[in-house]
Amino acid sequence: METRQVREIVDNWFGAIGRGDMAAITAGLSPSIVLELPQDQWNAVIPYLGTHVGLNEVAEAFRIRAETTEVLDYGLRDLFVDGNTACAVVYTKGRHTRTKVLFEIEDIHKLVLNEQGKIIHWKVYFDPNTEVNAFNADREQRLFDAAARGGEAEVAELLGFGGDPNRRDADTGLTPLIAAASRGDDTLVRTLVAGGADVLATERSGQTALHKAAEQGSAEVLRALVRAGALVDAPVATTGQTPLHIAVRHGNTEAARILLESGARADLADHLGRTPAALARDLLAPEVVSGLFG
The missing domain is CATH 3.10.450.50 (Nuclear Transport Factor 2; Chain: A,)
Structure with missing residues (x-):
């Protein structure tokens, strides 16, 4: 041509x-x-x-x-x-x-x-x-929103695009990992941890992902966070409660057992002077207390 x-x-x-x-x-x-x-x-x-x-x-x-x-x-x-x-x-x-x-x-x-x-x-x-x-202008917000609703595939994709797993949501102050732990989503928690999520990050009141997992009660999430280096005795700044306090307070005995097996102390007092063992005696059946704390 x-x-x-x-x-x-x-x-x-x-x-x-x-x-x-x-x-x-x-x-x-x-x-x-x-x-x-x-x-x-x-x-x-x-x-x-x-x-x-x-x-x-x-x-x-x-x-x-x-x-x-x-x-x-x-x-x-x-x-x-x-x-x-x-x-x-x-x-x-x-x-x-x-x-x-x-x-x-x-x-x-x-x-x-x-x-x-x-x-x-x-x-x-x-x-x-x-x-x-x-x-990428809304990448971090999309990452948080996906974690909050359990969108595992989207979270993995956004992490692959360089999404920051530690960027906090402006409205709630939560990180994607804390949101995933609150859902009891162990697969998503592992994906975020592998993508660099900070297991020690806290939300506004001072709770970590482990506190949220203790409240929610997922054994697999608790194990994943402990393996990733979460502090089992981290106190909430506003209450002094550890994850073990919270597990007991919500009646999550399996979560409490996992925390104890992971080295959590039963004698740490919160800001009101209550230990997890004391809370358990007030809130749980005697045979459960005996099984957990002896």
Whole structure:
């Protein structure tokens, strides 16, 4: 094909992208089109990146991009043609549809055309930092919300995208780990611990994840937190109660047994002078007290 023809085809095709004309975009592609949008661990949060082969996969990438990005400005800034290969400099100003964060990027597109004037290979070279920032603007809040509702897969994904497992929720003051422990979700607790969650972090009253687990009563959560280094005798700043106090107060005898087996002391007094053993004698059946404290 002549250089003039390649230039005209590519120029018109980028115009179709700017208009969002999917019919014209698809018409310009070979059925065996290969689209390369390089993806790595740093930009994996952008879901339409990667290598796409064939019209269906490319169309799906466009669909996902349209769902996640509102294009405010788009234009072909420069175009170089050599034989059946074109290199284009393209500017995009967009806004992420969920976070509403603006970003600007300038990409280099390498296009190879076949003898029929269809694009058979399309590779994009870009610096995605501003777009990554737009996708990640609400990452920590999404991580907390997922932990609070038990969204294990989303938590794992967001941790993989660099989410901070120790960022506190502005409304509740809880960390994702404390929220997961409050739910009694041992799988989620292990996922967060493996992702760097601080087992010693406290919420506003001074309770750790272990205090919440003692209140909730999940044996597996308690074991996971103790294995991760949680302090079994950590006192709540406002009450002086340890996790063992709380387990006894809520009648969670299995939680109390696990804490005692993990080295929790039964003789530590809270701010009112009550020890876990004394609380147990007031609240639990004599045979339970005897089984726990002898």
